[in-house]
Amino acid sequence: MKLSTARLSKVSLLVGLTLAATACQKVQSDETVSAQTSVAEAEQFITQSEQALSELSIEVNRSEWIYSNFITEDTAALSASVGEKYTATTVKLATVAANYTQLPLSADNLRKLNILRSALVLPAPLDPKKNAELASISSELNGLYGKGKYCFDDGRCLTQPELSAIMGESQDPALLLEVWKGWRDIAKPMRPLFKREVELANEGARDLGYADLSELWRSQYDMEPDEFSNELDRLWGQVKPLYDSLHCYVRGELNEKYGDDVVSKQGPIPAHLLGNMWAQSWGNIYNQVAPEDADPGYDVTELLAQHGYDEIKMVKQAENFFSSLGFEPLPDTFWERSLFVQPKDRDVVCHASAWDLDDKDDIRIKMCIQKTAEDFTVIHHELGHNYYQRAYKNQPFIFKNSANDGFHEAIGDTVALSITPNYLKQIGLLDEVPDASKDIGLLLKQALDKVAFMPFGLMIDQWRWKVFSGEITPEQYNQAWWELREKYQGVKSPISRDEKDFDPGAKYHVPGNVPYTRYFLAHILQFQFHKALCDIAGDKGPVHRCSIYGNKDAGTKLNTMLEMGQSQPWPEALAVVTGSKEMDANAVLDYFAPLQTWLNEQNSQANRQCGW
Secondary structure, three states, rough: OOOOOOOHHHHHHHHHHHHHHHHHHHHOOOOOOOHHHHHHHHHHHHHHHHHHHHHHHHHHHHHHHHHHHOOOOOHHHHHHHHHHHHHHHHHHHHHHOOOOOOOOOOHHHHHHHHHHHHHOOOOOOOHHHHHHHHHHHHHHHHHHHOOEEEOOOOOOOHHHHHHHHHHHOOOHHHHHHHHHHHHHHHOOOOOHHHHHHHHHHHHHHHHOOOOHHHHHHHHOOOOOHHHHHHHHHHHHHHHHHHHHHHHHHHHHHHHHHHHHOOOOOOOOEEEOOOOOOOOOOOOOEEEEOOOOOOOOOOOOOHHHHHOOOHHHHHHHHHHHHHHOOOOOOOOOOHHHHOOOOOOOOEEEEEEOEEOOOOOOOOEEEEEOOOOHHHHHHHHHHHHHHHHHHHHHOOOHHHHHHHHEEEEEEEEHHHOOOOHHHHHHHHOOOOOOOOOOOHHHHHHHHHHHHHOOHHHHHHHHHHHHHHHHHHHOOOHHHHHHHHHHHHHHHHOOOOOOOOOOOOOOHHHOOOOOOOOOHHHHHHHHHHHHHHHHHHHHOOOOOOOOHHHOOOOOHHHHHHHHHHHHOOOOOOHHHHHHHHHOOOOOHHHHHHHHHHHHHHHHHHHHHOOOOOOO
């Protein structure tokens, strides 16, 4: 949830008054405070908090936008200042909200209180000194990651993006291993800081009424925390047979390429050979494992150039996709205020993102668009966020969010799944749709990115939740990390690691305190949404060939769900599009069914022993 700083004094005063009131509530013998009075106080707290947060959000959003588009020491200081106020405000409001959740309030108000209470990712203890210590540690961890570099013997010192480029392009096992190990060395100093951060954040979670930070994080999904954990295991169990087939095929191909000394025919795959710094997605090794006849016969990057697509035309075409579903055109301010091309006169954050500055109609994207197939897909994805943001603009402020944090990412990816050869032909980029014999290559490339990611998307928070709960002790951080990577991914460290290392810290989301389960959920939900929308559109062909482009029935159903925002538990929102209140990974299996059949045939013909 976005916040900003306008009217901070009002919020501080409100918090002070309400804390005093809630202290009285805890004294059961105080007959002057009736249940009716308590309910009225809670309702007033919600109304005033929502108003204050709505006003605060605009300043935060504007300061972040300015900083991202004009990176200077001054804009950084302004953004940091607003961020500090944001944190202080959310901590105070969450603390107060926790005192009202047992009252007989309306379902909407109880939902708002629970969202306020559980929205914090890193709750600070009430002790001001510990609060300051936690803020300092969080900043230091971010700094260690952001400033991290590995220096080669020849004096070259490279940043993480530069090192990741090597991981994605090189096929030299020795160089890949050096880069892999070198990046992980930057995380070693994080270990004691992370340990202390967990201690402090757990104390903050307990102040809000949770057993620990694990329970808080898992409480954001409209079900009991342990029930949610079981739900994730169930979903992974559905997908695992497909992942196992992909893993077996990729390991066999890498074994043929590198030999037994580098990649064994059995067991986990060494993590440095999968084309990615964290072995989280494997698309960069597609050319190493693709079948010989996989070329679909066209290149979208070349097609864009042939048809005169510049950066603006690419965005216009993505807007056209949503217009074809019945969505209103983007406002004029979108075109006036978005960033589409990297400026030559200043530094900007080029990472693609979608923005909602006023929680109404001031929606924008920020991208340094490259005229490539990849960015054509990314634009469709980012506009998915924008249309979601605009759809829930009439909800109360606290409900201006996606049904759960996996939904926002899933919507953009759902739209991107409709960028099929059929869609490319409909919009005039492609003359003829390749026959089904070319589908295996297209599906394999998608699977290396999407299916390969799923166990990684799951295990990051599996590790953190066990750390937060104490099941994994600080003396087991690295050992447990690799045990989980092997359990879920079938991936192993290429060299011996011990507890002097802190390999989790080499992944940004750990020192950056960004929850990760949302990405696993998004990878499940996008296929479930896509299949349901294709059914609504009446598409009778294979689901991987379906595009909902031009179908207003699908668009109406999608918009109905988007307009709900976070006002209802996510199963209610899910049912609007899919007809089911249960997440279901069978849609993933349906989408990749031709590929799984092909993978199993390849593994059988090569007499490969699958599993690890």
